[in-house]
Amino acid sequence: GAHGIDFSTAYYTLFEALNVNNAYAKYLKDSGKTDEKRLIHDISKEVIPLMDPDYIILDDGGLSIVMDDYATSSSWYDTLKAFSNGNIAIQNNFNSYDGNLEIILANGYYLGKYFYPEQFKDVDFVDKYNEITTKLLGKPLYNTITPHFPYAYDAWNTHSYSITDDSPDHNVTILNVGNPGSVFKGKIVQFSVS
Numbered sequence: 001g002a003h004g005i006d007f008s009t010a011y012y013t014l015f016e017a018l019n020v021n022n023a024y025a026k027y028l029k030d031s032g033k034t035d036e037k038r039l040i041h042d043i044s045k046e047v048i049p050l051m052d053p054d055y056i057i058l059d060d061g062g063l064s065i066v067m068d069d070y071a072t073s074s075s076w077y078d079t080l081k082a083f084s085n086g087n088i089a090i091q092n093n094f095n096s097y098d099g100n101l102e103i104i105l106a107n108g109y110y111l112g113k114y115f116y117p118e119q120f121k122d123v124d125f126v127d128k129y130n131e132i133t134t135k136l137l138g139k140p141l142y143n144t145i146t147p148h149f150p151y152a153y154d155a156w157n158t159h160s161y162s163i164t165d166d167s168p169d170h171n172v173t174i175l176n177v178g179n180p181g182s183v184f185k186g187k188i189v190q191f192s193v194s
């Protein structure tokens with residue numbers, strides 16, 4: 001099921017493949033709590049400020065939980081470096097009954113572009129997504145799959161209360177309501193640029 005900010009993994013393969021430091025893995029190691037038998041963990045909200053990561057990657061499937069919690073506890077979230085600096089990236093959820101390999105691979109390219117923009121500047125994400133789905137599923141599916149996940153592959157700026165969508169085929173530039181109360185109550189607001 002969907003989870004909020006208090007659920008994570010210390011062994012995220014995409015972080016390992018991209019050489020991204022995992023704050024939760026470091027916390028477990030530093031506190032002597034490394035448990036290789038459990039890949040995913042419920043995390044106490046009191047522990048998250050101890051990790052205080054520079055970046056947080058949220059799963060689109062649990063984003064509404066975090067947004068609702070942010071609406072009532074924004075001061076707690078704003079104590080975290082990632083939130084106070086606006087470094088929140090949103091990847092597509094890829095687990096339901098099993099992992100969707102095409103989404104996992106697409107997430108890898110998204111995170112690569114997010115963490116290493118210079119090294120991934122020649123990668124057009126939409127083209128890469130379509131290449132992956134064509135190879136694995138027989139046809140390009142970016143325009144079929146991503147509209148069902150409106151915030152996946154975007155960045156959440158907690159300062160402007162906006163989510164920026166850079167993909168040209170969504171025709172959505174910025175979701176910006178200027179009021180944290182309205183964007184964080186489960187409403188999806190989009191506008192077309194003409």
